[in-house]
Structures are given as C-alpha cells and as structure tokens.
Amino acid sequence: MQKRTNLMAVVFALVVLLVGTSSVFAQVQVTDCMACHNDTTVITGKKTAMSESMHGIGESYGRGTRAGCAGCHSGGAFSAMVAAGLTPDTVEVGDPEPTRQSCRACHQVHTGYTVADWALETTAPVAIYALEGVIYDGGKGNLCVNCHQPRRAIAEADPNGIISVTSTHWGPHHGPQSTMLLGLAGAGDVIGFPSAHAMLVRDTCVTCHIGQDDSHTFEAVMSACVVCHSDAEDFDINGVQTEVEALIAQVGELLVAKGLIDEEGHPVVGDYPAAEASALWNYIFIVFEDGSLGVHNPGYTKALLEAALVALQ
Secondary structure (H helix, E strand, O other): HHHHHHHHHHHHHHHHHHHHHHHHOOOOOOHHHHHHOOOOOHHHHHHHHHHOOOOOOOHHHHHOOOOOHHHHHHHHHHHHHHHHOOHHHHHOOOOOOOOOOOOOHHHHOOOOOOOHHHOOOOOOOOEEOOOOOOEEEEEEHHHOOOOOOOOOOOOOOOOOEEEEEOOOOOOOOOOOOOHHHOOOOOOOOOOOOOOHHHHHOOOHHHHOOOOOOOOOOOOHHHHHHOEEEOOOOOHHHHHHHHHHHHHHHHHHHHHHHOOOOOOOOOOOOEEEEEEEEEHHHHHHHOOOOHOOOOOOOHHHHHHHHHHHHHHHH
C-alpha cells in the first residue's frame, strides 16, 4: 500500500510539472530542437571558433563582478543590460557569477525553441554615451557597438592649457572601434569623417568580422574585403597598414623621448601641455584600443598620427 501511495505521489508530481511548464513547451516539437541540436557542426563549429576568440578566452570576464564593468565583461550581464535598455555606464550592480561571452550573450537562445533563436539580442541604433548626440547605426553591427565604444572623451585643458594624465589606464578605454569608424573621439583639432566601411558596408562589424561563413573567431575575414577590393591579398590594402605602422613607430619614439609613455607603452601619470596630451590620447586610441592599423578609418587614423607628430616634434 505504501509503495502504491509513493508511486501515485510521483505520478502526481510529474503531472504538476508537465502542466506547469506546458505554457512554455506546448508548441515545441522534437523537430524544432533538431534544427539546432543535430549531427551537424552548426553549434559545435561556432563554439570551437569562439574558444579561440578574445570573447571566449582570458580572464577579463572576472571584472564583471563590478557594476562599472559588468555590462561588457560578463556575457550574462550583457544580456541583462540589453534587455533592460541600459548602457554600460548605467549598470548599477555587478554580476556575482560573471561569464565569458557565449552564444547567449548575443543570441536569443531558447526563447522560442526554433531557429529564430539565432536572432540577435538587439540591432537597434546605439547612442555613443561618451559623446553627446552621437548615434551609431550600422545594422547588425549595432549589437557590437553596445560595448565597442569609448567610455570617455579626453578632458578639457585647464586655464593654463594643461591636461592631466591621471592613471596608467588613461585613454578612451578598450574597444572604441565604433567611433573610429565614424571619425570621432580623437583628441585635438583634427576633424574626422565616417569611413567607407561605416557608410557603405551593410551590417558593419558583422559583415567584416563574421562574414558569409559565420566565422565566430571574430577576426576580420578576407572574403568580405574582396567584395569591394577585388585584388586584395591581405588586409594591407593600398599599403594603408604599412603607412600607419611607420607613423605609429615615429609617434611612439617621440612619446618615450618626452616621457609621456614608458618603454612598455603605458602612459606616465603627470600634467602635460594639451597638444602633447592629445598626441598621447590618439596614440592610445589607435594602437591599443582600435587596433586595426588604419583599416577602420584610414584617413582619420593618419590625420591623428600626423597631428601627433607635429605636436611632439
């Protein structure tokens, strides 16, 4: 009798569980799941690529425990930030269990239990919060720009024409590629303009860093370049990267000679004339933060470096 009672209790519990979850799974069929969970590499291939990407390796996700870092350093916090309509600077709490960026950070995984779950979390235009009134609208690339934007603009000079370099992490912060594409966020009097990559490339970041083959290493893909640059063999198209590398070397030597950066490239804390501080800002912006060696915006990159040479010579 006791065994029968226990069995009935188990059956009843299962019925309650099924009824309680029926609103979620009622329309889900096995064939829906198999659209993704099958014997192809549709998931495993992307996970393998992700494991080689900067989004999928390293320890920077650990910074997601802090409120000011969580929105971009933790994959789970990024999803929560987007869902709440927040920007990285308005996230108020850290993620107690931060994660690396994974499928769930960018895609609507297991919301409809169909292939529609591959949809991006958001593609809405993005306000560049460090620059008043600037909106980035680059299609699917808008998802990326929620984080790939500067955290700050350079401070105004004081009445004596001095700008203070306040820490060894001074600068626009990591990942300001969006504003480089737009020709913005550099320091000084250089006037920039959006590059062809910002104006003509549909879906911007996604077109060039994922491409038609859905690469998830997020390295730029040559197949995207040759659509416009048919004779390109590498990313040094028209010698832009070679030219920018030479300018970077010259500016770097002058910054070291003047004591604005150390031998390892870190800013030296101190008070500097605005022109020299601007040269340092732009060096950091181009070399350590944008990282494209001019590809994102050749004209603006070269103009910033050439202005830096004038200021430091």
